[in-house]
Each structure stands twice: as C-alpha cells, then as structure tokens.
Amino acid sequence: MQHWTELRTALMLARHGTVSAAAEALGVHRATVNRHVDTLEGAFQTKLFQRHARGYTLTESGQEMLEVAARADEMFADLAGRNRGRSGRLSGKLVVTALTGTAPLIMPALRAFHDEHPEIELEFAATADLARLEHGEAHVAFRAGPKPETQDYVVKLFRTLRFGLYASRDYVRRRGRPDLGNLEGHSFVGTKDDASRMPFARWMRDTLGAGTMLIKVTDPLVLSTAVKDGIGIGFLSEHHAAPDPELIEILPPSDDWSAPIWVVTHVDLHRTEKVQRFLEKL
Template sequence: MSGTAVKDWNNLHYALAVARAGTLSGAALELEVSHSTVLRRIDALEKALKTRLFIRHPRGYVPTEAGQILMSAAENMQDQLDLLVGKMQGVDEALHGTLIITTVNTLIPQLMPIVRGFQAENSQVRLHLVADQRHLRLEHGEAHIGIRPGAKPTEPDYVVQPAISLQNTLYASDEYVRECGPLNSRDDLSGHRFIAPIKAYDFIPSLDWIARQVPEEQIVFRCNEFSGFEDAARNGVGIAALHSWCAETRPGLRRMLEPPREWRTNLWLVTHRDMHRTRKVQLFLEWIKRELALLPPEIGVQP
C-alpha cells in the first residue's frame, strides 16, 4: 500500500467498524453516524486502494483476503491509538493549552462576556476566538468548537447540539423614526427605506422576507457584512433585520416590530467527535449552555 493511497485515515476507522460489526447498520450504530456515511467511507477507501475489501452478502459484509490484511493492520493501529489517547487524556486532565472557538463576527461582542467568564474560571486555558463566515473545518483542527447560527450543520463526524433559538426582527434608529415614522406591521412598507445584503440569504428568514417582500426601489443600501447592517441602521440609513441579541444591547437602535416566531434563528454548538469528550471542550460547552439559558426571552428562547 503506497503512502498516498489512503488520503483520509478516518476511512480505516469505518472499515474496521464494519469488519467488527459485520453490517453497515451495526457499524453506523457504533460510530453514531448514518448508514449512508459508512457506505460512502467504505466506497472511498476501496476506490483509493483500487481493491475490494468486503464481499457484500444479503446478511452482511465479510472481509476479502485484502480486507483481512488491512483490518489486521488497522487493529494494530487502533491499539496504538488507544494507548496514545490514554496518555493524551492524562495531559488533558491538567486543563491547559489552547481552545479555538469559531463563530460569525456579529456574535463576537455578545459572546465576549461569556468567553471572559470562562477564562476567569479556567485561567490555564488560552482562548482563540476566530470570526469567519466560512465554516472552519473542525476535522482538520482549524477550530475545536463552532458556534454557528442558521441551518443545522450536517458534516460527518460532527457532534451538533442546539444552544438557543435567537429572536430576529427589524430595527432602525430614533433619527429614522422621526423622519419616516414607525413601522406598524410587515404590510406597512410605504415610505420606508430598507437595508439588505448584497447576495441572497434565503436560509435566514428575516433577510429572505426583505428580499421577497420589499420593493427594490425601497432597498437603499446593501452590504456584504452583517455588521454593516447594524452600523447603517444606527446611522439612520434605513430599517435592518438584526439578531435581537445584537440589537437590544446597542445604543441608538429601536425595535420596529415584535419578533416574528418564524424569523427565529437556531444557534448550534458544534464539535468534532474526536475532540468532543476532552475536558476543556466539555467544560466550555457546559459553561456556554448555562450562560445562554440565562438570556431574556426577548433575545432568545430555548429550542
């Protein structure tokens, strides 16, 4: 087997689970992933090695001769890995090192008190907070914990937990209200100016509503950064759809509409299965869940 034949060593982990369980469904249950994920991993490994590893029978999967050789090597690798993990867990219990957290830039100000509180209680841990609209790849170590608003992440091998459901509604400045008057309902659009993103965000209900319901001539400002919506609204440019967690803590913004239930955005806590049980990750997850549960209902509700 050449050194480049297996690009994703995690595929061996899936193959070993299939060999032990004898079925895709048994391996999927053990690994806590879907049946299709296991099948995809096995197919990818066989394609990379250019050989058949399992004989498919109606009642299960039986390793071929090549599969038996590979499974024996994988067993040895697993034993060595278990020994290494045991040693690393002992290091982890000391609760030191770096914890990398990733989220979107608009949530940084809101998360900062939570992050600071955690660090005050766990001063040995160095925290890195990375703001990026791109979903950093946890499986490559780009981050340890993702705090993601929007659709539920579906990447294989990720552990995804609901954190809170954030309220969203429309906000503008006092100056804007004095100039253009209040917004009485979502049908009361005449005479109002709106702020919108440059590209479509149909997976964010409040922004999708603006894209579908507000006439183009009333959208007077567009921005490619969510933080720009807030700045524009505070400066009287127009009405913006914002997370209430952001807007309610900012001076100079007035709520124009009670938050519609269908505009809520789920906030997810995401980890990779290989890091999920480490002590510092578990401590931070427990900390942020507890802190988010204390938010008032006008900002977020429990999912």
Template structure:
C-alpha cells in the same frame, strides 16, 4: 523514512498554492518551507511542485501522493482528538470559536471567570467571520448560529433566535410615505428577500454588510431597513434603531454549542461547555426577542 513534518508542509503548499501562505498558516518562515520542500524532493529524486503564475501546483508525482498524505493528516488529527477526548485533566488548550457579538454581549465576563477558576486552561478564542473546522482541530468547541450543524459534530441547540425588521426614524418616515425603501442586506442575498417583498411595494439595495454590529450601525445611520436577530439591537437599546411593528415568522436558525464527538469526555471541554451553556441559557428570552437584558452580560 522521511519526516511526516515535511509531508505536512508539502500538503500545506499544495492546499494554499503559496510558500508565504503556508509559512503563515504553519507559523514558520518562508525559507523553512522552501528548504523542507527541496529536501523532500531531493531525497526522493522527483519534483513535487512546479511554480506557475497562479502559484505552486502539483506535478504528476505530487498528484500521485496527495490523497495518501491527506489521509495521513486525517488519521493524525483523529488520533489527536481521541487522546484529547480521554484527557481528564483541567489544563491545556481549548480552541474556542464563536461570533464576536455572542462573546462581546454574553460570554466575555463568564469566560474571564472561567480562566480565573482554571488557570491551567488556556483559551484560544477565534471570533473572526468564517467558520473554523472542528474536524481538523482548528477548533475544539464552537458556538454557532446556524439552522443545522454538520452531522459529525455533537452538541445541543441552546435556543432558536427570533428576527425582526429594524430602521431609524428617517427610514421609517420613508416607509410611511410609500417611497422606495432602502435595504441593508447580507452579501449572500442576491435577490429581494421575501421579508421585503411581503411588506414593501418598492425597494432597492442600499448596502451589503457582512457583520452584525456593522449592520446595526448602518441602520442607525439611516442607510435602510435590515432584518436582524433581535438579541443584538434589543440588547444595545439604541434609541435611533427602531423595531418595526411587522411580525416575522419563527426562524429556523438557532444558537448551537458544538464539539467533535471524540472530545465529548475531555474534562476541560466539559467544564467550558457547562459555563457557556449556563450563561446562554439564562439569556434565552433575549434571543427569542421576548425580553430586554437579563444578567451576566459583558457590557
């Protein structure tokens, strides 16, 4: 019987289309990927992958087994989750993902204290844009800003978040003079958003920004008006960034603390969730735009 590890490498190449990308994802070198694929093909006497200008793609033989290998990967992942869910030890790794603004402003110090309290628990924190996949154990625990989480996750909404419109004094003057209003928008917004249509007669998109802190800097620099969750600009208390007196409806978006259902009884996950819940809950007024800084912040 062939090693599952070779099939795992084959699946990674099939998914990425590249030996180099698979090597980075799996933490091995390029030659290891090449050697293991060749061994797998040689042992079974078939070609599983063929090289094209766009990268590696499945042959007919590769296509015939890919679904089975994907199912095997899911079964292995599920077994790992179930075992982790029964782990009552306060040690081991926690793969934790959250927006970097949430970590920077609210959770850096509490999680530092958590690490000191539980030195045998290793936090592996991901704060880059993009969501980690909890189902595939890319993450064990996630703080997400979302209107509704996936059904396979369990957890709770800590709070809703309130949005407001922000600009600097120069752009505010542009608004008062009735001139076209520049907008700072998220990249996925391809048409004039309703909040701009409802409040400004003429607008144009000045810049697209894919990061909240960078959006805040763009507003500060006078690039335009942005609709931001109140917690970030209100916390930063930057005098150049002004909250416009334009009321915004309650957002459907909230801050959720989530994990996979199979990990609900893991002692280290429960302990970490307790800390995160405590410190996010203490700052609910900030997330709702009703108060300035509360306490236990990181900066």
C-alpha cells in the same frame, strides 16, 4: 507509536503550509521537516502533499492522514492537560469559531472559562467559514441554520436567535416612522438575494417594492452598524437591538424570522477535559 514524530511534523506542515513555517513552529531545521515527510510518504507508499511554488497542500491521502494526526495530537495534549489538571490547572489551546453576530452570546462563557483556566491559550475565530472539526481546525464551532449532520459530530442546540425590524431614532426623526402599508421612499439595509440564508430575506423580497431603496449589506456587524447609524431600516437580532435605547422597534422579533444556533464538537475531542470545561460555561 511508530512514526508519531513524523506525523506531527506533517500535521504542522499541513497547518502552516510551508516548510520554513512548520520548522519554526516545531523548533527544528527545515531539512528535518523534509526528511520526516519523505519518511511518511515512503511508509504509506503514497504522496501526502503536493509541492508548488507557494508551499504545500494536502493530497486526498494527506487529508486522511491529517484527520487522524490532528485528533491524536489533541488527545495526547488532553492527556498531558489532565495530568496537569490534577493540580487544578489545565493548559494547551482552545479554538472556538462562530459567526460575528453571535459573539456577544458566547463571550460570557469565554470570559468565565478564561478566568478559571488562564493557562489555556484561547482563540476566537469570528467567520462565516465552516471549520473542519475533523481536521482539527477548531475545538468548538457555533453554526447557524439547519442542524449539522456530519458524521462524528456531536451537535446540541445552543439557542434560537429571533430577528425584528428596527430603525434608529435619528432615522425616524429624518425620514418618519415607516408605515408598513406604504414603504415608498424608505431605505432598507440588508439583502433579499435568493441565495441568502438569513431568515428575513424572504420578507425583504416579498415586501420591498420599486419605491423603496435597498443598501445591500451581507455582514451582520456592518448591517447592525448601518441601522444604528440611521442609514436605513433593517433586521437585527433581539439580543443586539433590545439593549440599545436609540433603536425603535418597527416589527417585533418573531419566530418566523429566527435561526437556530448549534454548538458542534467532534466526537473524538468532545470528551477532552478543556472542551468539557468550556461547554459547562455555556
């Protein structure tokens, strides 16, 4: 493939952001990185990167280049992996991204995949940011909310998370069990912002009056910790709350407070051997 070496150099520069970091990742001199970028920009007759004091960022043309180069790089790696896989071993890297709160649901699959394919370098990115699969930022993404409609994404329902309202036993001992008809004097943990995508935010807005106190928390892990530590009452997913004997159910999990979790891959990487082996574990 013409200019494949230069394309891979540009891909590393886009991923790492600086010439020195890209050169280190590739094991070449910085001058080689600069020369390869100049060659590509000459061949495409357009600027692929914007140079600035803190490094390099992609232009619009560069973004299009990155999409193609990232997928090609993955497919070459998959081809090599399939050849190694004929001897029973896969290799390379698998990046999975998901919300922090869904990690306990995904970890069994990651463990099973790692046990079976220990040569695969695993990375689990727990973040609310949406990985751009078309840019090679992740191989598999778990996303909550409406079904992703991005072109070239392969989307399947992973499971539906239901939420219930919980308080710790310590909170109930100190503050009393909440009476849903009169919540005055009770503390809640969570958010009722209009912009919140949490399925229980509307209930919080409609129910919590002036006599209740709200400790605003948006991170699911922090919310869970705050409820378990007795700071206030809050909504937790049933898979987090059910195993904890120190939590008291105030309102049971409901379909009204639920969110679908989707497993998403890019069509070009969906059929790669390592992605398929991981999806089998879910």
